[in-house]
Amino acid sequence: MKSTRPFSPFEWMLALRYLRAKRAESFISIISVISLVGIALGVAVLIIVMAVMNGFRHDLMGRILGIDGHIMVQSASGQPISDYDALAARIAKVKGVTHVTPMVQGFAAVDANGVATGVQIRGIRRADVEALTMVSKSLPPAALRAYGEDTVLVGARLAQRMGLYPGSDIKILGLHGDVTPFGTMPRAKVYSVAGLFTIGMSEYDKTIIYMPLSEAQMFFNYGDAVPSLEVMTIDPDKVDGIAANIEKVVGSGVRVLTWRDTQSTFFDAVQVERNVMALILTLIVVVAALNIVSGLYMLVKDKSPDIAILRTMGATRGAVMRVFLITGMSIGVSGTFIGFLIGVLFCKNIEAIRQILMKLTGTNLFNPEIYFLSHMPALMDPLEVAVTVFVALLLSFLATLYPAWRAARLDPVEALRYE
Structure with missing residues (x-):
């Protein structure tokens, strides 16, 4: 062969x-x-x-980082940031950054129609709500126009639980109140519901209320300052390099955290x-x-x-x-x-x-x-x-x-x- x-x-x-x-x-x-x-x-x-x-x-x-931000900028000393607009303008010029949102966050109690529960208040401006597409895409234009001094945006599941709808009233009670001779009195104010948003995650839709930034500053005693700035980037998987560039821009005295630091466990x-x-x-x-x-x-x-x-x-x-x-x-x-x-x-x-x-x-x-x-x-x-x-x-x-x-x-x- x-x-x-x-x-x-x-x-x-x-x-x-x-x-x-x-x-x-x-x-x-x-x-x-x-x-x-x-x-x-x-x-x-x-x-x-x-x-x-x-x-x-x-x-x-997309859902979690779509509302929490990819990078968080805070004061290293723990004190609120007073020149946040100037700082946000410098951060916005960093390559890869798409939006910077000054934000006030805090916890409060809410009461409406005989139902009371705890919520997370997020104070941001109307323009920042519009840039937050995860929230704004579920809101009608009328709700965004109505979002102002005495109005708030409520998660759809929270509204369903409390029997709320656009135009109804909700009382918000803050833990940071006014000091009186009789002690600290919790601050309470009634707001009108401008609209109901749906993020698509029940844990957020039933716990978050968006409030105008100026109202949140007053409500949580921040004056004319904010505790943090939320930064959105082009690609959340490349935040490490962008965060390093932000640190160079903001200088010392400011702490920069990425979503890997805040959401790493999940x-x-x-x-x-x-x-x-x-x-x-x-x-x-x-x-x-x-x-x-x-x-x-x-x-x-x-x-x-x-x-x-x-x-x-x-x-x-x-x-x-x-x-x-x-x-x-x-x-x-x-x-x-x-x-x-x-x-x-x-x-x-x-x-x-x-x-x-x-x-x-x-x-x-x-x-x-x-x-x-x-x-x-x-x-x-x-x-x-x-x-x-x-x-x-x-x-x-x-x-x-x-x-x-x-x-x-x-x-x-x-x-x-x-x-």
Whole structure:
């Protein structure tokens, strides 16, 4: 037999022939199908889960950082910032900064229609509310026009709980009051509700009230100063470099905190969960690759006489090894490609699939009351998809090495002794 070049048509023909099941080899073929399905499911599930986790993180970041800001600037001494307008103007000139909001924050009690609860007051100007798209996009223009000296903006869930609507009154009681001979008297004032906003996260919609900056300064005894400035940037994932540039602009005496400092616990937990899920789901691909090992090893044992005859006809060990490498990798590549297609198509149509399943089952498969989101987001990262495909192909290749090596090391004399 004349020696053939590596990966010649003969080797491909022989490898693909081994993949086609005969009646006597049906069990081996079943193992191969299980391996292919396992790899496809592992790759598809890994792509889907990683995309959904990325979507959740992106959506939650958009909602949380959309109202809390990407960078917070405070006085290092803990005292309020009096020249906040001049400071905001300097920060706004930093590359990457999109908006700077002087803000007063504090906690207060509210009372309306016989219902009392605690809330967080955020004092900002009307122009800053308009720039806060996470809030302003849910407000009608009339509500923004009405937002002024004696009016406030109330979260929709808080309004629902207290029976409020635009134009109704709400009493706000502050812990910082006026000092009298009889002690400190809590400050209380009745405001009119200018409008109801919806952020999309129940924890915010039921606890936040926006108040004009001048009113909040008076209410919390800040005078003509603010405790902090909230800075919005182009990309929240690149805040470290922007924060360093802000520190150079503002100089000493001012502390600059990023969202990684203020929200690190929450987003670190999301990241850990995402990494653990990826590790667990990768085990599916590993198990499927082990099935390739067992199926291919059984195929080698079954085809020992054929291998021996090929060797006696002049086939090299390299040719035999390549035949079984092609056989095993055909399963791995096919499973990976099918899983890739399923994963990508599922992610592209994940919300439509959820809606169909909801109609078929009659149950809400994704409760926005629990997850704060009204849809199921999926955001595929091309690099993560590429890594998933590469890992699946690498595991498939490694799974074929030992059976292929065993086939190449087979002694023709021993294989044909009892034939």
